[in-house]
Amino acid sequence: MKELLGAAASRLIKYMESLPERRVFPAASVLDDLSVFSGNLQEEPIDPMSVLDELDNFGSAATVATNGGRYFGFVIGGVHPAAQAANILAGGWDQNAGLEITSPIGAELEKVCKRWLVDLLGLHPEMEIGFVSGATMANFTALAAARHALLMERGWDVEARGLFGAPPIEVIIGEEVHVSVLKALSLLGFGRERVIRVSVDNQGRIIPESIPEINRPAIVCLQAGNVNTGAFDPIDKVASKIDGTGTWLHIDAAFGLWAQVSPSKRYLTRGLDKADSIATDAHKWINVPYDSGLVFVRNKQHLNSAMAASAAYLEEGMIRDPHLTVPELSRRARAIEIWAVLRSLGKSGLADLIDRCCTYARDFADGILEAGYEVLNDIVLNQVLVSFGSPDVTREVISGVQKEGTCWCGGTVWQGRTAMRISVSSWATTESDVRKSLDAIIKIAKEVH
Ligand SMILES: *Cc1c(COP(=O)(O)O)cnc(C)c1O
Numbered sequence: 001m002k003e004l005l006g007a008a009a010s011r012l013i014k015y016m017e018s019l020p021e022r023r024v025f026p027a028a029s030v031l032d033d034l035s036v037f038s039g040n041l042q043e044e045p046i047d048p049m050s051v052l053d054e055l056d057n058f059g060s061a062a063t064v065a066t067n068g069g070r071y072f073g074f075v076i077g078g079v080h081p082a083a084q085a086a087n088i089l090a091g092g093w094d095q096n097a098g099l100e101i102t103s104p105i106g107a108e109l110e111k112v113c114k115r116w117l118v119d120l121l122g123l124h125p126e127m128e129i130g131f132v133s134g135a136t137m138a139n140f141t142a143l144a145a146a147r148h149a150l151l152m153e154r155g156w157d158v159e160a161r162g163l164f165g166a167p168p169i170e171v172i173i174g175e176e177v178h179v180s181v182l183k184a185l186s187l188l189g190f191g192r193e194r195v196i197r198v199s200v201d202n203q204g205r206i207i208p209e210s211i212p213e214i215n216r217p218a219i220v221c222l223q224a225g226n227v228n229t230g231a232f233d234p235i236d237k238v239a240s241k242i243d244g245t246g247t248w249l250h251i252d253a254a255f256g257l258w259a260q261v262s263p264s265k266r267y268l269t270r271g272l273d274k275a276d277s278i279a280t281d282a283h284k285w286i287n288v289p290y291d292s293g294l295v296f297v298r299n300k301q302h303l304n305s306a307m308a309a310s311a312a313y314l315e316e317g318m319i320r321d322p323h324l325t326v327p328e329l330s331r332r333a334r335a336i337e338i339w340a341v342l343r344s345l346g347k348s349g350l351a352d353l354i355d356r357c358c359t360y361a362r363d364f365a366d367g368i369l370e371a372g373y374e375v376l377n378d379i380v381l382n383q384v385l386v387s388f389g390s391p392d393v394t395r396e397v398i399s400g401v402q403k404e405g406t407c408w409c410g411g412t413v414w415q416g417r418t419a420m421r422i423s424v425s426s427w428a429t430t431e432s433d434v435r436k437s438l439d440a441i442i443k444i445a446k447e448v449h
Contacts, residue, residue, distance in 0.1 A: 004048055009088070011056045017021045019068035023405030030061045038047065065409050066332035068428060069433035070407040075227060075255050080287040082344030084336040086409075087289045090336040096374060097131070097333035098323040110322055113335045117294070118340055120350070121260045121429075124273050128300035130307070130325035131292070132332040132348035136180040138279030138295035139329060141307065143184050143219065145277060146248040148306040150217040153246070159305065163189040165397035170218040171195040172211060172235060176204035179223050182365040202415065203231035203378055208238050219248045224269055225256020228414050230361075230381030230419060232256055236271030251278045255425065259308075259381060262354045268380060285354065285382075287427050288337040295323075295326070301336045357382040357424040360434045364422050367438040376419050383424040388445050391418035397441070406431075408442035 034056050064070060067078045079087070084439040097106035114129040127159075132138050147169065154167045164386070171190050173181060175197050182192045199210045204226040211220070220242055222233040240250060251257075251272065256282040259265035260272065272278070282292035297303035302325040323329050345353065361382045365375045370388050374383040387399045398420045400413045412421045420441075 004052065005092075005206075007049060008052055011052070011060070011190050014087075015056075015060050016067070018388035019065050022054060022065055024065045024071050024408040025402055026062050026064070028360075033058055033158065034062050040423075051211070064408070067426075067428070069267070069428040069430055071426070071439050072422045072424060072437070073408050073410040074389070074421075075281075075284050075425050077284045077287040078428040080341045081288050081345065082343040083288040086337045086340035090333060094332050094335075095333040095336075097335070098329045098331060099321055102245050103333055107320055107322055108305065108333060108334070109335040109339040111320065111341070117296075119166070120342075120347060121257060122266075122273065123278070123296060123441040124275075124298050125437075126300070127278075127296045128303050129294040129297075130297070130303065131322070131331075131338075132295055132326050132328075134283060134293040135178075135252065135279050135281045136183060137291075137327065138254075138281075138293045139181050139250075140187055141188070141254055141295040141303070141325075142250050142277035142297055143181075143188055143221075144306040144327075145302040146219045146250060147188055147190075148315065149276075149299065149302040150219070150246075150248060152302075154217065159308075168216060170216045172198060172218060172220045174198050174206040174223060175200045176226055176228075177221060177223065178227055178252055179289035197375070197439070203229045203380075204415075205231050205325045206233040206238065207242050208234055211238065211241060211368050214242060214245045214247055217246065218242075219250055221233040221250045221252060223256070224272070225253070225259070225381060226249050226383075226410055228383060228385060229377035230256070230420075231378070232268045232380070233405045234271075235269065235274065239271045239274035248276045249274060251275045254281045255276050255284045256381065258350075258354050261350045262358070263351065264298050265358065265381065267355065269412050272370060281437065282334070282338050285357070285425050286338065286341055286350070287353070287425075288334070288341055288355060292337065294338075317426070349364040354382075357426070357429070360424045360429055360431070361422065362449040363431075363434050364424070364438060367434075367442070371442045376414055376417060381426045382425075383413070386417050386422065387417060388448065394418045394447055397445045400448060401441055404440055404444060407437035 066076050095103035095106045097103050102108035118127050130141055143433050147158055150169050151166055156166045186192045198206050200206055220236055224232045260266045278296040280294050282288045283290045307324055362379050364384045365379045366377055374387040388394045390438050401409055409420050410420050412419050
């Protein structure tokens with residue numbers, strides 16, 4: 001065991017050391033080598049050391065270097081060293097975080113993280129927290145709590161009776177809602193299309209005046225951090241508009257929630273304390289390993305009732321058993337890595353991580369404008385949308401950037417315009433990474449033109 005784990009650690013160290021120099025996306029020839037994995041499962045056991053050897057020799061090369069400083073695709077954070085180390089140790093612990101009795105350390109660190117995060121993010125002090133796999137599951141879990149609460153108020157036990165015949169619930173979303181909210185709605189029986197879509201402005205922000213009058217039980221889903229522009233819905237305005245109607249206010253804040261930790265960005269989330277539930281990711285902007293997300297629900301009872309495997313659990317006692325806050329029963333102890341990154345960075349370190357990413361996004365935008373290309377969004381956070389001209393030209397530049405390998409940026413279509421999206425979300429990105437990436441992008445754009 002000792003030799004094997006030592007070998008795994010030294011291979012990982014070698015991999016990490018290669019990140020600054022390697023191509024961000026693997027070359028085509030490396031991907032061809034993946035065919036070594038295509039054989040059938042053999043009859044006899046193989047020594048774990050040989051398995052590790054095979055995995056490292058052919059697997060490491062076929063990874064995308066999202067953990068280096070020059071990956072700007074989607075909104076994918078790197079892994080902070082403290083979280084990486086905790087992940088390796090805790091991976092070995094193999095804790096089942098579902099029950100306090102199966103992992104005292106897992107349950108304790110969930111409680112610590114809950115207290116720290118409520119304070120750090122300025123959330124309502126009653127917020128209960130669930131550690132899920134990502135923002136999709138956080139949206140799902142929050143909306144399940146909403147479904148429970150709104151129907152229970154009308155005398156309908158949705159967990160027992162289901163949705164057939166239940167009083168209808170209206171769901172209001174913005175035109176630029178993230179697809180994961182639609183997926184959560186579809187899984188919960190609300191229907192992707194059985195929703196009211198409200199118009200948005202040119203940054204993707206809901207226009208509060210276009211929210212219709214609410215006269216049924218309703219859920220309003222807002223967004224803090226649009227996946228393309230980084231823009232925030234005006235939470236405070238919408239909250240006052242629906243105040244007193246008994247409407248459930250849910251916020252998809254997958255990465256935008258972390259604006260709260262930066263004094264200069266906090267204005268973006270005004271009204272957040274009015275939310276009944278909030279979904280966010282930990283694997284994006286606080287740089288813990290995949291997979292890791294958080295759900296916050298203000299009324300703990302609604303969350304527990306929606307997530308309980310049986311009502312009897314609730315009568316058993318008042319201990320905070322983690323499985324009452326999430327869809328899973330058995331699961332890994334994600335709070336450990338979140339605790340480690342918070343403990344290591346502290347409040348100022350976390351604010352610095354967020355601020356640095358935002359500054360680099362601004363630098364990207366300035367560099368692009370200076371070179372004569374177009375930035376399509378207001379830079380309020382860490383997202384930059386770039387047009388290099390016609391849709392075809394922009395697509396050609398994106399594909400050129402991806403092939404060249406210095407950095408990686410993806411494409412998107414923003415309100416009808418084809419764009420390259422740059423998302424700065426990693427602790428590992430430096431000024432020199434931004435410079436190198438900008439040089440590569442601009443050189444390729446010039447070649448295409
Ligand atoms: C990334 C993202 C999600 C989905 O998060 P996953 O972790 O991929 O499930 C939801 N909403 C927004 C705004 C996002 O950026």
